[in-house]
Amino acid sequence: MDKPIVTRNLCKIYQEGRVEVTAVSSADLTLGEGEVVGLFGPSGSGKTTLLSILGCILRPTSGSLMLYGKEVSDMSEADLPFIRKKYISFIFQGFNLFPALTVHENVMLVLKLKGVKGEVAERRATELLTEVGLEERIDFLPRDLSGGQKQRVAVARALAADAPVILADEPTGNLDFSNGRKVMELLKNLAAERKRCVVVATHDNRIEDIFDRILFMEDGKIVREKRRSP
Amino acid sequence: MFYVALRILLYDKIRSFITLLGVVFAVGLIFAQLGIFLGLMETSSVIIDHTPGDIWVTSKNSKNFDFSQPFPEYLYHHVRSEDGVQWAEKLIVTWALIKQKEGGTEQIEIVGYNPDSGVGGPWEMKAGDIRNVKNGNFAIVDESAMRRLGNIRVGEYRDILFRRLQIVGISRGAKSFTTAPLVFTSYKLAQGLVGWIGPDNTVFVVAKAAPGYSVATVVERLKKRLKGVDVYTKEAFSMKTRLYWAVETGVGFSFMLTILISFFVGMLIVGQTIYNSTVEHIKEFGTLKALGASNFEIYKIIFSQALINALAGYLLSLIITILSVKIYESTDMVMVVKGWVNLLVLGLTLLMCVSAAFVSIRKIKKIDPAILFRG
Known part of the structure; x- marks a missing residue:
């Protein structure tokens, strides 16, 4: 069976004036279902760029990116939204929830984008919010939630996208340790239960133990890999 | 997406209200300027439009209804005798002075018509009868x-040009563009009242095919x-008169300029608000894009905001306009x-608001994915 993510010799080079900056260099990855992978590294090491490429937001300069066996690195800009819609979901450090919409509506919006309509969408949004422990807060606006609760809404929204790959950028960055850990445990459980492939870019060493695999990046390269002992 | 747009607008109540x-x-x-302009245009050709008949004969190179010169009356008989003419009537339109009760004078526009046919006379009476002007x-x-x-x-x-006239009726709806009051008399009286017209001249001949x-x-x-x-169809002479006042006097230009300025002011206000809102929500829109929403789906939210602003603004303006007619x-x-004016203004409003949204569309199109990864 095809793996969720396979990259070969993936590179991203930015042109800054006359200078070429290599953000990601020769990244070879094979990520499986149900796996929770951490991308660790200092700021500027290329982990966010790699995450953007894996999420089809940025296009690689060279190399191959396959999602479930489908080569996507050479696809046109017009085709990428369909790929993202089918395979990718995101969680961001800043939550990026619509402040004008309730928690329930924020999740519903993604369901509607997926083509889920009416009562089915409403029921599904409620189920997802219950799953992340926010059943009491579904009619709240984001401003009335704590950081941890907002990130759980973002997790529910990512699940609403029903994509097999979840990419998270510093999901604990704006949370205290306790809330950050809760969110990560939630992601880990979801990955296991729903066979999702979760990739998290972070430099929060306190959550290292959550990951099945950790990739350390420096200067755009994956310099080391650590697997959790069984 | 319409619902999301509405919620975004309702969330920031003060900005949306402004x-x-x-x-x-x-x-x-726009409503007021267009309505008043059209009102002026209607009044400029009000007599032509309400006079039965299809054909107007005027002095050579007459620029409009109000400033036509007399021409020989015998031409009236030529018109009448022409094959294809069912009937013809003479009409005098000229300027005069009326003496006020308390002294002083006012300028008036006299319309002399045949009281037997009523052609060119008042079309709606508040008091009296249009035939009452006959023989005196x-x-x-x-x-x-x-x-x-x-x-x-x-x-x-009342004294008009030093001749004492008795008021025998009050008409309704005969208002001139020049704001000079319209006074109707018999054709014969009008012909004799103003010396320069002469007993053998008329100002118009109106005919029916x-x-x-x-x-x-x-x-x-x-x-x-x-x-x-000159010979015109009724519609052509009406249009000639309207165009004279609208174009040659510059009245139309000044009204259109105000309409254009209003249009651009509205466009700037709506454009700026939607743009600010888009910039504020750029991360949320970016997230939707990251989750697979196409640009078009996000455009729907932006355009819905513009449409809501347009429709709400239009409806309120229409209500205010209707209330202010009196x-x-x-x-x-x-x-x-x-109806057609309302539809035209609705079209302009939609155009104004939707055009304003295009600046935001550019912003959405060029969302830098990097912003999504900034906390």
Whole structure:
């Protein structure tokens, strides 16, 4: 069976004036279902760029990116939204929830984008919010939630996208340790239960133990890999 | 997406309220300017439009209804005798002075018509009858003249060009573009009242094409036959008069300029608000894109915001405009609020708001994915 993510010799080079900056260099990855992978590294090491490429937001300069066996690195800009819609979901450090919409509506919006309509969408949004422990807060606006609760809404929204790959950028960055850990445990459980492939870019060493695999990046390269002992 | 747009607008109530006020102001101004302009245009050709008949014969190179020169009356017989003419009537339109009750004078526009046929006379009477002007020094004054001439009643006398005329009727709806009160008399009286017209001259001949004859054909025949005069269809003469006042006097330009300025002011207000809102929500829109929403799906939210602003602003403006029609009337102005005008303004409002949204569309199109990864 095809793996969720396979990259070969993936590179991203930015042109800054006359200078070429290599953000990601020769990244070879094979990520499986149900796996929770951490991308660790200092700021500027290329982990966010790699995450953007894996999420089809940025296009690689060279190399191959396959999602479930489908080569996507050479696809046109017009085709990428369909790929993202089918395979990718995101969680961001800043939550990026619509402040004008309730928690329930924020999740519903993604369901509607997926083509889920009416009562089915409403029921599904409620189920997802219950799953992340926010059943009491579904009619709240984001401003009335704590950081941890907002990130759980973002997790529910990512699940609403029903994509097999979840990419998270510093999901604990704006949370205290306790809330950050809760969110990560939630992601880990979801990955296991729903066979999702979760990739998290972070430099929060306190959550290292959550990951099945950790990739350390420096200067755009994956310099080391650590697997959790069984 | 319409619902999301509505929620975004309702979330920031103060900004949305200010935007709505801006749209109401801009659209209200467009309504008022367009309505008053059309009202002026209607009044400029009000006699032509309400006079039965299809053909108008005027002096050569007459620029409009109000400033036509006299021409020989015998041409009237030529018109009558032309094949394809069912009937013809003479009409005098000229300027005169009326003496006010308390002294002083006012300028008036006299319309002399045949009381037996009523062609060119008042079309709606508040008091009296259009035939009452026959055989004597009688006149009908329009009720819109009361503001300028005082409260005139049927039976009282007024001096027009030093001749004492009895008021025998009050007409309704005969308001001139020049704001000079319209006073109707018999053709014969008007002919003699103003010395410079002369006893053998008329100012217009109005004719009706006989059944089975096309108006255009009869007009062409009359043009060939009559020398020293112009011949128009009713519609053409009405339009000529309207265009004179609208174009040659610059009135139309000034109204259109205000409409254009209102349009751009509205566009700027809506554009700025939607752009600010888009910039504020850029991360949320970016997230939707990251989750697979196409640009088009996000455009729907932006355009929905523009549409909500347009429709709400338009409806409020329409209500205010309808309520203010009476206020305009009380100041002797005519504001036209008709179905097609409302549709035109709706179209302009939608165009104004939707065009304003395009700046935001550019912003969405060029969302830098990097912003999504900034905490």
